[in-house]
Amino acid sequence: MTTESNTPNTIERSAYYAELSALQLAPLWERLKGLVPTDPRPNAVPYHWAWNLVRPQLLTAGRAITAEEAERRVLVLENPGLEGKSQITDTLYAGLQLIMPGEVAPAHRHTQSALRFMLEGVGGFTAVSGEKTTMHRGDLVLTPYWTWHDHGHDGDEPVIWLDGLDVPLVNFLKAGFREEHQANRQVLSKPEGDSLARFGSGLLPVVMPSMSGTSPVFNYPYARTREALDVLQRSTDIDKHLGICMRYVNPVNGDWAIPTLGTTIRLLPKGFNSTFYRSTESAVFVVIEGEPTVIVEGSAPVVLGPNDVFAVPGWLRHRFESSSSDSILFSFSDRPVHEKLGLLREERS
Incomplete structure (x- = not known):
């Protein structure tokens, strides 16, 4: 047993640490x-999901x-650095959902906020x-937290x-709740649009x-x-790091469309090479249009095709090239959380 007269130099540390652990x-x-590391060290790694393999x-x-x-x-798009955790990055989940003609994905609600980005099919x-x-x-398409939602296919x-x-x-916050609706489909009470x-x-x-903090436009x-991007391409300066990059907003307050998920759309003109x-x-x-190349510092360049998905964990230097045609990319991130907590830091080469 240690006493107050012991000093760090005389205590057998492994035994002392065992006492502490008990x-x-x-x-x-x-x-x-x-x-408290000197810089961010995500467990997730950059990774590419190719549409021609996933579909x-x-x-x-x-x-x-x-x-x-x-x-x-x-x-589920599961990051190789986070195997078994159903995460695409340390803070984000992503998956590809399929619904066949006539099917119904039953109504439920949960405290997690969700987005749907449409890739293929009609109806x-x-x-x-x-x-x-x-x-x-x-x-x-947005699904605000704790709202009933179901999917179908006509x-x-x-x-x-x-x-x-x-x-x-x-x-992580242990704030997850979920509830199933009594019916497969909720009763529609508003006209489409x-x-x-x-x-x-x-x-x-x-x-x-x-209103909740999520955009009422879903x-x-x-x-x-696309029409807005076309106009901007003819009339605006192009950011050398981001290209023409716009965020989806909540029209009520001008904030991000989802309080926890930052959604953006960017156009990289033909021949544009961004800086790190x-x-x-x-x-x-x-990727929505084009075949841009993404370069993460220290990794080989990756050519992306339409519907390909690419994860970039935080604090990794990266850039894009758009050579043979214009490229358009949608993205979502945890940026709103960083901004609201005063933690966002950027580095532009």
Whole structure:
């Protein structure tokens, strides 16, 4: 047993540390550099999911398991540095969801915020809080936290979209709740397009309803987004790090569309080579148009194709090249959390 007269030089440290452990104590001097590192050290690694390899596996899943059995027929994009954790980065979840003609993904709700980015197919739809929206390629559809939502398919071919959620963040905070709806499909109480007309047309109700922090516009159509990018390409300066990069916003307050997930769209003009950039946010990129190349410092360049997904963990220097044609990429990240906590740091070469 140690006494107050002992000094660090006379104590047998391993025995002392064992005494501490038995009392649920630990010496900070042994752990300080791990707790407070000199710079961010994500466990996730950069990784590329190629659409031509992933899509056949999704279609196999469509033959192997029904939507009723699966509830959500999704292949999780699991980062090699986070095996078994169902995470694409240290703070983000992503998966590719398939729904076949006539199927229903039953209604439920959860405290995790979600986004759907439409990749392939015609006839798929999501219903959120009593309003249905048909999904087209490139559309961004939001599912605010704790809102009823279900998915369906009125078309005749497979429909696939990317799911992005803040599951790791919510789970870390031990704030996750989930509830199943009594019916497979919720009752629709609003006409399709209601939220976009009410909040997304440069107009707002004079008397505003009670709102959550998530945008009341839950479908951001790609047709409108693409048109805006075309105009900006002709009239705006191009950021040498980000290209023409715009964020999806909540029209009520000008904040990010989702409080925990930062969603952006960027256009890289033909022949554009960005300079190296890094920030503390971790991000997931999805190619909509073109075949850009992503270069993460210290790794071989990766050529991306349409619908390919690429994960860039935080604080890794990276850049993009767009050689033979314009490239358009959607991304989502944990940037809003970094901003709100005063933790965001960027480095521009």
